[in-house]
Every structure is written in structure tokens, then in C-alpha cells.
Amino acid sequence: MVVVEGLRKVYRTGPKEVVALREVTFEASPGELIAIRGRSGSGKTTLLNQIGGLDRPDDGRVVVAGQEVTAMAEDDLVGLRRDVVGFVFQSFGLVPVLSAAxxxxxxxxxxxxxxxxxxxxVRMLLALVGLDKHGNQRPYELSGGQRQRVAIARALANRPRLLVADEPTAQLDSQTGRQIMELLRALVRGEGVTALVATHDLGLITLADRVLEIADGVLREVVPQES
Structure with missing residues (x-):
């Protein structure tokens, strides 16, 4: 579903260079939930932005659902983000004057x-995320967890094949954050989507099928410890 090969991204401010991604390579299968963990500034958001077509790397390639994202024209990227990739952000990104529905x-x-x-x-998605009785409420009338559920439902609106979630539990308490992560896992199973979830919360990564860790732009797979 997702193929990332040799991804490199460098940010330049005057003479200073910051290498955000260093030869990042991995694959994600259909119906897989992958947690990407790392400290703030480690490169998690940069990596997700490259995969979702929100930014371009300096080197390497990204293929999503058979389409080479890194070779796409901007018009094609708009279509990719509309039809193939769904995004969930920590800030929810809801329109305040609109209801949940x-x-x-x-x-x-x-x-x-x-x-x-x-x-x-819309009715089906509200029920899917457990908010079928909250469709007429506006974001300010909902809790943080409920707002994130609305954001997840919105991300699923056009039946994406890939769900990209950047720190979706960062603004939530630990219990609500776990509920959101469990919801994402259930949606991966039920909807058959692939999900890449960036998080620094070690308590949530146990819900993932695989865990990738990024530090100073270098990605490695975390091998589960045997009990």
C-alpha cells in the first residue's frame, strides 16, 4: 500500500542545514496500523507530509496505492489528498461554525x-465513531475526544485507502487518547484502510501492528521484546 525508498529531506535557513529525513525506507501493507514514534522534532511530521503529498523530499520516492507521489504534478496531488489519503491532525482542524455532521x-x-x-x-460515519447523537452539535459543544472522532470521520468521508494521523492524541488525556487509538485500530480492521499514526505516547504504541522509531531523521523498526 505504501512504499518509501531512500527518502531524504533537508531544511535550510541561511547557511544552516537541518537534515529532517536520512535515507528513510519502509513499506506498509493494506490493512496495517503502523505507529511511528519519536521525540518532537525527530522527523515524524516531515515523514508523514512526504507520504501524504503535502511536501516534497529532496531525494527518494514515495508510492501510495500504486501511484508515485513524489513524481506527481500539483493537480494530481490534490486528487490524491482528496480521494486516496485521509488526514487526522492533533489540532482537529474542524470548521467552528459547522456542525459535526x-x-x-x-x-x-x-x-x-x-x-x-x-x-x-455522514450518518453512517457518525455512528461508526460513536457520535450518532451528536451530529447537530458544533465543535465548541463537544469534548476534545469527540472533536477528534469527528475529525477521524471526516478523514474517512471519501473512503481513503490510507489514513495519516499526526499526533492525533496529543491534546487528549491518556484515557481518551487510548480510546481514540483503539478506534483507529478498529477502523483499520473494519474499513480495510492502512493507517500511519505518529505518536510520542509509549502507552499507545502497543495497539499498533508494527512500530517504527525515528530519531534525528533515521528510521528503524522496533522489534517487540519477548516476555
Whole structure:
């Protein structure tokens, strides 16, 4: 589902260079939940941005669902982000003046989905994330965990094949964060999507199928310790 080969990204500020990614290579299979752990500034967000087509590397390639993201024109990247990749961010990113249901419906409106089909899918997604009774509430009327559930439902609106979540539990307490991670795991199983979840919370990575660790731009796979 995801193939990353030799990814390198360097940020330059005047004469100073910061290497964010160093020859990063890995693959993710369909229906797999992968946790990417690392400290703040380790390169997690940079890596996810390259995979989701939000930024371009200096070297290397990314292939998502058979499409070479790193070779795409900007118009094609817009289509990739609309139809293939769903994004979940720690800041939720909901539109304050819209209800939960309306926020979930935004990507489908942009994709020109017929109104009846859109409304039915919104109802299904609200139920899927356990918010079927909260569709008319606006973000300020919801808890942090509920807002993140709305954001996850919105990310699933156009049936993406890849879900990219950047620190989705960072603004939540530990119990709510675990509930959100468990929801993501259930969605990977039930919807058949692949999920890449960046987190620094060691208590959540046990819910992943695999764990990758990034430090100073270098990625390695974490081998589970035998009990």
C-alpha cells in the first residue's frame, strides 16, 4: 500500500542545514496500523507530509496505492489528498461554525457527491465513531475526544485507502487518547484502510501492528521484546 525508498529531506535557513529525513525506507501493507514514534522534532511530521503529498523530499520516492507521489504534478496531488489519503491532525482542524455532521460532509461536497448519498454516509460515519447523537452539535459543544472522532470521520468521508494521523492524541488525556487509538485500530480492521499514526505516547504504541522509531531523521523498526 505504501512504499518509501531512500527518502531524504533537508531544511535550510541561511547557511544552516537541518537534515529532517536520512535515507528513510519502509513499506506498509493494506490493512496495517503502523505507529511511528519519536521525540518532537525527530522527523515524524516531515515523514508523514512526504507520504501524504503535502511536501516534497529532496531525494527518494514515495508510492501510495500504486501511484508515485513524489513524481506527481500539483493537480494530481490534490486528487490524491482528496480521494486516496485521509488526514487526522492533533489540532482537529474542524470548521467552528459547522456542525459535526456538516464538518464530516465537507470533503464529500468538494467531491460533488449527491446530497442523498452524502447524508447517508455522514450518518453512517457518525455512528461508526460513536457520535450518532451528536451530529447537530458544533465543535465548541463537544469534548476534545469527540472533536477528534469527528475529525477521524471526516478523514474517512471519501473512503481513503490510507489514513495519516499526526499526533492525533496529543491534546487528549491518556484515557481518551487510548480510546481514540483503539478506534483507529478498529477502523483499520473494519474499513480495510492502512493507517500511519505518529505518536510520542509509549502507552499507545502497543495497539499498533508494527512500530517504527525515528530519531534525528533515521528510521528503524522496533522489534517487540519477548516476555
Amino acid at each position: 456538516e464538518n464530516i460532509g465537507v470533503p464529500m461536497r468538494l467531491n460533488r457527491m449527491p446530497a442523498g448519498e452524502r447524508e447517508e454516509r
